[in-house]
Amino acid sequence: MREAGFTTFLVDDDPAVLRSITRLLNAAGFKTKSFSSPQEFLSSHDPAVPGCAIIDLVMSELDGLHLQQALIDTGSDRPIIFLTGKGDISASVKAMKAGAVDFLTKPVQREALFSAVKRAANVDAVSRQRRNESKSIGERISTLTHREREVLEYVIAGRLNKQIAASLGTVEKTVKVHRGRMMAKLGVRTVADLVRLADKAGIAPAHSMVG
Amino acid sequence: MNVLAPDAAIEGRRSGAPHEDWAKTFRNAVIVAVLYYVGAEIAFLIGTLSDKIFAPFWPPNVVLFCALLLTPPRQWWLYILAAFPAHVAAELQIGMPATQLLVAFATNCSVAVVNAFLLQRLQFDPPWFGSIRKATAYVFVAAFVSPALCAFGGAFVQILGGGSIENYGVYWARWYASNALGSLTLSPIALICIERMGSFSFTPTLRRVEAILVAAVLAITCFFAFKEDTSIASGYVPALLYLPLPIIVWAAVRFGAAGASGVIAVISFVLIWRTLNGHNLFDVGNAEANVFAMQLFLIGLSCPVLLLGAAIEETRHAETVTREREERISFAAASSSVGLWQYDLAGEGFWATDYCRTLFGLPSGVPLDLDRLLNRIHPNDFPTAHAAFQSAITRAAPLEIEFRVQGRDRGYHWVSARAQPVFGDDGNATAMTGAFADATSRKMAEAEADMQRHEIAHLMRVSMLGELSGGLAHELTQPLTAILSNAQAGKILLAGGKKNLAEIDNIFDDIITEDNRAGEVIHRLRGLMKKGEIKYEAVDMNELIASTLRLLHSELIGRRITIKDEKAVDLPPANGDPIQLQQVLLNLFVNAMDAMAGVAPSRRTITVSTAVTDEGGIDVRISDCGMGLPRSQEHSVFQPFFTTKKRGLGLGLPICASIMKLHGGTLSLQNNVSEGATAIFRLPPPDA
Numbered sequence: 100m101r102e103a104g105f106t107t108f109l110v111d112d113d114p115a116v117l118r119s120i121t122r123l124l125n126a127a128g129f130k131t132k133s134f135s136s137p138q139e140f141l142s143s144h145d146p147a148v149p150g151c152a153i154i155d156l157v158m159s160e161l162d163g164l165h166l167q168q169a170l171i172d173t174g175s176d177r178p179i180i181f182l183t184g185k186g187d188i189s190a191s192v193k194a195m196k197a198g199a200v201d202f203l204t205k206p207v208q209r210e211a212l213f214s215a216v217k218r219a220a221n222v223d224a225v226s227r228q229r230r231n232e233s234k235s236i237g238e239r240i241s242t243l244t245h246r247e248r249e250v251l252e253y254v255i256a257g258r259l260n261k262q263i264a265a266s267l268g269t270v271e272k273t274v275k276v277h278r279g280r281m282m283a284k285l286g287v288r289t290v291a292d293l294v295r296l297a298d299k300a301g302i303a304p305a306h307s308m309v310g
Numbered sequence: 311m312n313v314l315a316p317d318a319a320i321e322g323r324r325s326g327a328p329h330e331d332w333a334k335t336f337r338n339a340v341i342v343a344v345l346y347y348v349g350a351e352i353a354f355l356i357g358t359l360s361d362k363i364f365a366p367f368w369p370p371n372v373v374l375f376c377a378l379l380l381t382p383p384r385q386w387w388l389y390i391l392a393a394f395p396a397h398v399a400a401e402l403q404i405g406m407p408a409t410q411l412l413v414a415f416a417t418n419c420s421v422a423v424v425n426a427f428l429l430q431r432l433q434f435d436p437p438w439f440g441s442i443r444k445a446t447a448y449v450f451v452a453a454f455v456s457p458a459l460c461a462f463g464g465a466f467v468q469i470l471g472g473g474s475i476e477n478y479g480v481y482w483a484r485w486y487a488s489n490a491l492g493s494l495t496l497s498p499i500a501l502i503c504i505e506r507m508g509s510f511s512f513t514p515t516l517r518r519v520e521a522i523l524v525a526a527v528l529a530i531t532c533f534f535a536f537k538e539d540t541s542i543a544s545g546y547v548p549a550l551l552y553l554p555l556p557i558i559v560w561a562a563v564r565f566g567a568a569g570a571s572g573v574i575a576v577i578s579f580v581l582i583w584r585t586l587n588g589h590n591l592f593d594v595g596n597a598e599a600n601v602f603a604m605q606l607f608l609i610g611l612s613c614p615v616l617l618l619g620a621a622i623e624e625t626r627h628a629e630t631v632t633r634e635r636e637e638r639i640s641f642a643a644a645s646s647s648v649g650l651w652q653y654d655l656a657g658e659g660f661w662a663t664d665y666c667r668t669l670f671g672l673p674s675g676v677p678l679d680l681d682r683l684l685n686r687i688h689p690n691d692f693p694t695a696h697a698a699f700q701s702a703i704t705r706a707a708p709l710e711i712e713f714r715v716q717g718r719d720r721g722y723h724w725v726s727a728r729a730q731p732v733f734g735d736d737g738n739a740t741a742m743t744g745a746f747a748d749a750t751s752r753k754m755a756e757a758e759a760d761m762q763r764h765e766i767a768h769l770m771r772v773s774m775l776g777e778l779s780g781g782l783a784h785e786l787t788q789p790l791t792a793i794l795s796n797a798q799a800g801k802i803l804l805a806g807g808k809k810n811l812a813e814i815d816n817i818f819d820d821i822i823t824e825d826n827r828a829g830e831v832i833h834r835l836r837g838l839m840k841k842g843e844i845k846y847e848a849v850d851m852n853e854l855i856a857s858t859l860r861l862l863h864s865e866l867i868g869r870r871i872t873i874k875d876e877k878a879v880d881l882p883p884a885n886g887d888p889i890q891l892q893q894v895l896l897n898l899f900v901n902a903m904d905a906m907a908g909v910a911p912s913r914r915t916i917t918v919s920t921a922v923t924d925e926g927g928i929d930v931r932i933s934d935c936g937m938g939l940p941r942s943q944e945h946s947v948f949q950p951f952f953t954t955k956k957r958g959l960g961l962g963l964p965i966c967a968s969i970m971k972l973h974g975g976t977l978s979l980q981n982n983v984s985e986g987a988t989a990i991f992r993l994p995p996p997d998a
Contacts (some may be wrong), residue, residue, distance in 0.1 A: 118820065
């Protein structure tokens with residue numbers, strides 16, 4: 100289920116801890132990349148690479164929560180697992196609210212670590228897939244003409260071609276042509292598929308003018 | 311007359327009835343009148359016993375003088391009034407004319423009044439003749455000034471009795487001599503008798519016997535010395551006249567003023583008595599001349615004897631006062647567990663109060679000397695104490711030392727000794743004077759306080775570690791995490807076969823390293839936790855600071871504080887207890903961290919510097935950029951229970967200060983010029 104190239108990024112300013120966790124994940128077959136400084140990690144971060152980050156909460160340069168915020172600010176939604184030496188409730192709540200996958204207390208058991216990484220991989224895969232999908236839908240929608248886009252909004256609102264034509268001030272045949280081209284451009288066959296796609300793309304149905 | 315005016319006044323005040331005072335005064339006045347009359351009768355009697363002499367003094371004047379001297383001036387009129395009928399009754403017997411009688415009374419009263427008035431003004435008061443000043447004043451007034459003055463009037467008595475005015479000078483001289491002699495022979499013994507009437511019964515029997523013996527021997531000596539028939543013929547008069555002298559001196563030396571006035575009275579008595587019996591020592595021709603010669607002889611004798619008695623009385627009194635003072639001081643010193651001592655530098659004599667025996671566990675009766683006392687000192691303290699005493703005495707320098715002393719029971723107790731040199735008039739030290747004080751209870755209290763301080767220091771250390779527990783736990787968690795992860799990785803690799811042996815070897819190396827790291831943390835913590843004895847050793851202050859910062863590593867990171875390290879290279883070792891010094895460091899670092907809670911994280915910096923002081927000691931400064939010390943309270947921070955923290959106990963800095971004091975160092979806090987505060991602590995060079 101792991102994507103090829105899924106990498107676990109490790110950020111900890113304690114070299115011994117960094118080395119040992121890297122070693123453990125490597126032994127279990129995870130691909131890792133470790134950073135002993137949060138700045139180093141931030142500056143070389145590539146959101147395109149699938150993977151998750153394991154970040155120490157307490158670091159001298161930049162603490163974990165700030166690093167998480169810095170990542171979010173760059174537009175990345177890379178899943179994050181926090182490691183902490185002490186159970187810090189307020190920090191963990193903040194971290195989870197900001198979308199952290201897990202908050203693990205050191206010394207960490209390997210099962211907990213592995214399962215957290217696996218969950219993070221899932222989260223990453225899902226979000227990556229969703230991002231890809233919405234990206235292609237957006238691209239397809241952008242090829243529609245203004246009229247085709249209008250027709251789309253009426254169709255997903257459940258109007259009949261005749262009603263659409265009346266609303267647009269045109270004839271039913273013209274609406275049929277627009278509708279056929281629009282469906283072809285978006286690559287859907289049924290109205291049900293169209294509605295699902297429009298929903299994913301965030302397109303609202305046209306307001307009904309007729310009661 | 312036996313009731314002195316002040317006593318009467320006191321009694322009057324006590325009973326609250328002034329009339330009783332007057333009743334006693336009245337009774338005394340009657341006694342004076344009777345004595346006045348009897349005195350006159352005795353004088354007349356002497357005059358009738360022999361045709362060669364008459365009384366060489368006039369006793370009524372002595373009676374009146376003594377009465378006035380003993381009473382306040384406001385009562386004098388009463389005594390004079392009482393004496394007048396006695397005077398009239400006596401003088402009428404010899405058929406004295408009224409004018410002569412009145413003039414005689416007036417002059418008699420005047421000499422008594424002038425005497426009493428001047429002497430009271432000159433503060434001639436009991437104890438009579440107790441000092442040379444008093445005796446000189448008495449002789450000056452009663453034997454010279456007063457009779458000489460009044461004699462100008464007294465001379466007229468003779469003229470009024472039919473004497474020629476041409477003989478005025480002779481009459482003046484006679485009147486003078488008679489009154490001066492009365493004041494010198496009868497008044498002193500009378501005054502002393504009145505004064506000591508109450509205490510006579512307390513005089514030891516032996517002393518009373520001695521007094522009577524002296525009087526008897528003197529009387530007998532005078533009896534043989536004062537006879538004209540043999541002595542003049544044989545030419546021994548001057549030699550024999552000096553015969554009573556040794557006895558006079560004996561009496562004066564042994565009995566002071568009382569003895570002196572006593573011998574004067576005895577000599578006068580024997581001389582008069584011998585003359586009455588026909589042994590006229592001063593047979594000049596007529597009776598007047600004989601008596602005058604005798605008067606001059608007795609006046610000349612009495613003055614120096616009275617002064618001698620007074621001088622001896624004064625010396626003896628001074629001795630008594632000194633002895634009593636010494637006894638009082640010794641008693642007071644002993645009551646407060648202090649023994650006094652003095653070491654005479656020239657004579658090497660040693661004096662000490664009896665309490666020194668108690669302090670040094672010596673039985674009473676053992677003669678005291680410095681060596682005997684010092685030999686009681688605990689063998690361990692003896693060399694130091696002995697050297698200190700020796701050096702102080704040799705250099706005549708102040709001494710202050712404490713040592714243990716073998717008590718009379720088996721235990722040892724603490725004695726503190728202090729001494730200082732006593733300087734003579736020439737500025738050279740003549741003696742060392744000092745005190746030994748029992749310091750056992752103070753030493754025990756000090757030990758108790760030390761123990762409590764130690765206890766509190768430990769509690770503070772533990773509570774501080776409690777506050778830092780989060781950061782400290784993290785210091786342990788890190789190596790434990792590394793160990794666990796390494797071990798788990800190792801297990802996975804082992805399951806994968808032998809191809810991973812090199813990596814497994816690395817894993818073991820890391821596990822060992824991390825285990826040691828955790829062990830070090832625990833070792834440091836255990837040192838701070840335990841309540842050990844203070845152990846002084848060479849301490850590398852830079853290393854101690856580094857180790858403290860390692861302990862605080864996580865706490866500093868958690869609080870986003872940067873450490874700026876300005877430690878000196880080649881810092882000499884300090885002498886101290888590493889645990890206690892680390893406690894001071896920890897406390898100062900925690901204070902600095904707390905002070906910066908309100909500062910923006912990017913500016914939270916603690917600067918730690920070490921340096922060598924001018925004396926070769928070590929100077930450590932821990933500087934923050936926090937809120938600084940509250941104004942005008944820079945000294946309050948060392949007072950127990952003063953705190954600026956919400957949950958502070960206010961004991962941290964006082965404990966740190968006491969630890970530094972224990973190390974002979976100092977701890978101070980001051981605000982920085984720009985912001986924050988700096989804690990400075992200094993340790994003396996190891997050999998200081």
